[in-house]
Each structure stands twice: as C-alpha cells, then as structure tokens.
Amino acid sequence: MGIQIAPSILSADFANLERDILTVGGADWLHVDVMDGHFVPNMTFGLPVVERICEVSPLPVDAHLMIDDPDRWAPRYAEAGAASVTFHLEAAHDPRAIAADLRSLGARASCAIKPGTPVEDVLPLIDRLDMVLVMTVEPGFGGQSFMADMMPKLRTLRAAAEAAGRDLRLQTDGGIARATVGTVVEAGCDVVVAGSAIYGAEDRAAEIAMLRELGERVHHHA
Numbered sequence: 001m002g003i004q005i006a007p008s009i010l011s012a013d014f015a016n017l018e019r020d021i022l023t024v025g026g027a028d029w030l031h032v033d034v035m036d037g038h039f040v041p042n043m044t045f046g047l048p049v050v051e052r053i054c055e056v057s058p059l060p061v062d063a064h065l066m067i068d069d070p071d072r073w074a075p076r077y078a079e080a081g082a083a084s085v086t087f088h089l090e091a092a093h094d095p096r097a098i099a100a101d102l103r104s105l106g107a108r109a110s111c112a113i114k115p116g117t118p119v120e121d122v123l124p125l126i127d128r129l130d131m132v133l134v135m136t137v138e139p140g141f142g143g144q145s146f147m148a149d150m151m152p153k154l155r156t157l158r159a160a161a162e163a164a165g166r167d168l169r170l171q172t173d174g175g176i177a178r179a180t181v182g183t184v185v186e187a188g189c190d191v192v193v194a195g196s197a198i199y200g201a202e203d204r205a206a207e208i209a210m211l212r213e214l215g216e217r218v219h220h221h222a
C-alpha cells in the first residue's frame with residue numbers, strides 16, 4: 001500500500017471553494033478542517049458547508065473535527081457524507097462510542113491527538129480505529145512550523161499496530177512540505193496532510209505528485 005496525500009482546504013480560497021477543490025483532484029483525500037472557536041482559537045465552517053463540499057468533491061472527504069462535543073457532532077459529519085471522520089481525543093467523552101457510531105454509519109473512524117497529548121492515551125483505542133492523526137502543529141491554523149519531536153509517537157503507533165496485526169492508517173497534519181514529508185513517512189505516517197504547501201504552490205497537481213514521490217521514496221525502504 002502506498003502513501004496517501006490529503007490536501008487541506010484550510011489554505012484554499014473560501015470564496016472559491018469548489019474551484020479550489022477541483023484543483024487537487026490528483027490527491028487521495030480532501031482534508032476538511034472544522035473549527036468551532038472553542039476547542040481551537042479559530043473558526044472555519046460547520047455541517048451545512050461540509051455537506052456541500054461532500055457533494056462537489058471528486059475525492060472522498062476526510063473531516064478533521066477540531067470541535068467540542070464530538071460525541072454529539074462527529075456522527076453528523078458521517079451522515080453529511082464524510083468518508084472519514086477524525087475527532088480529537090482531548091474533546092471526546094466516550095471515544096469508543098464515537099468510533100462505533102462512525103463505523104455504523106459507514107465512515108472510517110479516526111482519532112487525533114494534539115502535540116501535548118501522550119501517545120499512550122490513544123493506544124488502548126487502536127483496535128476500534130481505522131486511523132490515528134498525530135498533529136505536528138498546535139491545531140487551529142495553517143502555515144505553522146513542523147514539530148519533528150512528534151515522530152516518536154508515530155513510531156510507537158506503527159509498532160503497536162503491527163504487534164496487534166492491525167491495518168491502521170497513520171496521518172500527520174501540520175507543517176508538511178517537501179522538506180518534511182520524508183521525515184513523517186519514515187516514522188510510519190502513510191496519510192500526509194498538506195495545506196499551505198499544496199495550495200501555495202503555483203502548480204498544485206505537480207506539488208501533490210512531488211510530495212507523493214518524495215514520500216514513496218522513503219516508504220518503499222521503510
């Protein structure tokens with residue numbers, strides 16, 4: 001299995017979302033950041049906008065929920081059409097129940113941890129999850145610097161998934177570009193989110209292909 005690329009539309013032009021969604025069609029997922037101004041100090045959009053994004057996107061939608069009360073809201077994003085829904089462990093009351101709800105709605109269940117959250121907190125859940133997102137910046141904003149000190153979390157998760165015989169996807173999000181994609185893939189990441197690196201590129205399709213190639217080079221030797 002190769003690595004997957006998930007462009008983050010946080011760096012897109014929100015007045016031309018459909019146009020900007022269609023420029024990243026060569027990727028694997030469309031990464032959609034939902035922020036509520038409470039869980040993170042920034043706001044984007046909510047359910048009605050995500051529902052329309054799911055309708056116009058040729059790529060499956062990977063919803064990253066940076067919101068309070070995911071127990072209540074995460075299933076709604078699966079119902080809105082997101083193929084994968086990531087909730088934050090720090091905001092969840094019953095993460096196992098959220099994961100079960102997402103899967104019962106036909107979505108992939110994914111759980112994210114912020115930089116300050118120990119990887120040990122998510123390890124007991126991996127048998128219920130399809131993906132774990134290891135944040136490589138503080139969630140809330142695009143264009144921040146990559147935190148290389150998160151790499152041990154990926155190694156621990158990859159080893160734990162292998163030991164459990166689990167086909168677990170590992171995603172990283174924040175500060176990923178040409179210079180850092182090899183680092184995350186080498187540490188075990190196989191779903192790479194990139195916002196400013198892709199949307200800031202003159203040729204987005206070429207940038208997606210470049211990130212994929214740089215990641216694959218490391219992946220095959222991993």
Ligand SMILES: O=C(CO)[C@@H](O)[C@H](O)COP(=O)(O)O
Binds near residue numbers: 009139140195
């Ligand atoms: O979830 C987030 C930010 O909280 C991301 O998905 C950002 O959109 C990543 O942006 P870059 O760091 O790649 O510019």
Ligand SMILES: [Co+2]
Binds near residue numbers: 008193
């Ligand atoms: Co994100």
